[in-house]
Amino acid sequence: MSDDLVFYTHPMSRGRIVRWMLEEVGAPYRTEIVGYGPTMKQAAYRAINPLAKVPALTHRGITVTETAAICAYLADAFPEVGLAPAPDSPERGAYYRWLFFAAGPVEAAVTNKALGVEVSEERRRMVGYGSMAEVLDALEGAVSGRDYLAGGRFTAADLYLGAHLMWGMQFGGIERRPAYEAYVARLADRPAAVRAREIDDRLIAETPHG
Numbered sequence: 001m002s003d004d005l006v007f008y009t010h011p012m013s014r015g016r017i018v019r020w021m022l023e024e025v026g027a028p029y030r031t032e033i034v035g036y037g038p039t040m041k042q043a044a045y046r047a048i049n050p051l052a053k054v055p056a057l058t059h060r061g062i063t064v065t066e067t068a069a070i071c072a073y074l075a076d077a078f079p080e081v082g083l084a085p086a087p088d089s090p091e092r093g094a095y096y097r098w099l100f101f102a103a104g105p106v107e108a109a110v111t112n113k114a115l116g117v118e119v120s121e122e123r124r125r126m127v128g129y130g131s132m133a134e135v136l137d138a139l140e141g142a143v144s145g146r147d148y149l150a151g152g153r154f155t156a157a158d159l160y161l162g163a164h165l166m167w168g169m170q171f172g173g174i175e176r177r178p179a180y181e182a183y184v185a186r187l188a189d190r191p192a193a194v195r196a197r198e199i200d201d202r203l204i205a206e207t208p209h210g
Contacts, residue, residue: 008035008056010046011203014067015055017163019200020100021071021156023037023192025078033203068103068160075156083156089150096138098142098149099157102164105129106139110164139165143183154190162187 007022007029009015022029034040034054039053049056049065056065057073064073075084085091109129112119124130142149142161149157166184168174187193 003030004060006032006058008032008034008045008058009054010034011200013116014201016196017067018055018057018070018162020163020193020196021074021083021159022052023196023199024083024159024190025074025081026192027078068099071156071160071173072099082153085151085155087152095150095155095157099160101138101142102157102161105135106161106164106168109135110168114173135173136177140177140179144179147186154187158187 005022005027007015007018009018009031010033019084034045039045040043040054046052048063050057051065053065055067055070056063058064059073059077062073068166075081079086085095105128108127109132112127113132119127119131121131129135139161143165146152148154149161162184165174165180166188169176169180169184174180
């Protein structure tokens with residue numbers, strides 16, 4: 001365990017994505033389970049994340065919230081692991097593009113679908129993703145004809161987008177397409193992904209859900 005990296009999470013949350021990222025990084029970290037309800041809303045945790053959400057990360061006095069931001073931060077904080085293209089690499093643009101496409105349009109479109117929010121055609125300019133169909137088509141183009149999103153190797157962008165695809169297809173928020181399934185099949189069996197799932201699945205049985 002390490003107090004250099006402290007991971008605040010709940011095993012039934014988006015923190016599962018950060019867990020996978022931490023396992024890919026391989027640096028020692030300490031996990032703090034934050035219970036939903038009053039625990040997450042206490043002043044002590046709001047000092048870390050004022051929105052009273054998980055996940056969050058502290059690293060040597062630096063606090064990072066928002067799942068995509070945590071993944072991007074960890075990739076840059078541990079460059080020796082190779083989870084991001086070098087800052088001067090031409091692949092850096094694709095890396096940023098798809099990492100934040102997942103954090104923005106994909107997240108918003110899938111959430112609106114789950115909430116039953118329908119955006120009329122004349123108002124699509126007002127939302128960052130346009131329409132669900134356009135998001136899905138863009139995703140299909142991104143993952144087709146290549147193994148990974150940036151530079152021919154696995155990066156934090158693949159981890160973050162892949163996690164959204166896995167979760168979305170499992171629970172019906174994203175329709176299954178052959179290109180998506182082929183893409184996530186390359187990711188799901190990574191040793192770090194397997195370890196992360198095992199850790200959080202075990203914690204689900206041990207952690208109060210309230």
